[in-house]
Amino acid sequence: MIPRPKPTRETIRLESQDMIESMEAFIAGKFKFIEEHPDFDVRAPLAAPYLFWYHDRSPETISGLNDLHQKHMRRLTGWIDDNYGEMYHRVEKQLDKGVVSYESIEFLMKPGDAIILNNKPGQEGGTLKAEIAASWPASKTPQKLADFGVDSPWVKMNKDHKKKCTWKWIVDCWAYKYDGSFYRTERQVEIQLRAEKADEEVAIQKLNVYPLRYASEETRALLEQRGRTFWSCRDRRLVSYEDKNGIYGVCFPAYV
Incomplete structure (x- = not known):
């Protein structure tokens, strides 16, 4: 049938x-x-x-x-x-x-949400960045892979060889950068979900992109402190130094 x-x-x-x-x-x-x-x-x-x-x-x-x-x-x-x-x-x-699957990723974030980008998701030593989402996640995975059935040859291969599929979504985001003055940058980032099957649950904090509200207290504190330091660059700060010979001086105004 x-x-x-x-x-x-x-x-x-x-x-x-x-x-x-x-x-x-x-x-x-x-x-x-x-x-x-x-x-x-x-x-x-x-x-x-x-x-x-x-x-x-x-x-x-x-x-x-x-x-x-x-x-x-x-x-x-x-x-x-x-x-x-x-x-x-x-x-x-x-x-x-605090978990997601293929079905729930598009519900995870919305425009205006602060999001975290981690270049080493689920590992130590990753570089963390915070940006603002400007769109909803849009699937980048071909429909034939997104909607595979349990009898699909692709699924059997996945089970036999213990490989994980990577589903992908695109989200627009923006952030401020600084090179003497602040300016806004916009780009698209790719959300990746690695799992053996569509209904497998994965910890949100193991994604390479996820909303700030799901971050650990340690991560939130780190990014908030970095943000305060970054935002303070809008005000000029004069710096001086004292070298190893005890010579003290101010060469020119600098921004830190």
Whole structure:
């Protein structure tokens, strides 16, 4: 028997003007919605797993709307909860435990989050950097690998040889640099998840990119101190020195 095909992508398009206006009213009531969803377009297809609702879902988010807008938004979000509520619950359980799997990576961070970049994830001696996420994680892994089944030859090879697959996502981010004055830089970074199977749970702190809120107290303290030192460069600091012969002097203003 041929197995029932699984959809590889799902979207919802808001067609009626009442529904569009209801969504616009919902957005208007969210202080950081545009910042967290910079590319959101109510007239474009909304893609699963509907992250706009995952991060704002609660009765209070809709109760402030008028009756008509509440009616339409409850119909939309009710359908999303019916079809994605179990996924949301699984994701929340993982994040609460400080772990992720393939399914939960795109829920891990959002625009505006401080993120940590580690060039040696899960190892000692890695170089840590902190930047600000400017987008949601976007999968870079080919769909045929992202959606493999348990009977896939690729999976059997993976089990037999104990190899790990690397799933990848891209996220935009920005940071300030300093060369006598501060300037903003923007780039894309790649999130990598190494696991033997899609539902394997991996510690968030072992990722090469993860939100600052999941960092250890030691890491947070280190980055906060580095940030304070870096930010102090905006003020000129004159330095002097005394060499081994006891000669004291000031050559020129320097920034440290």
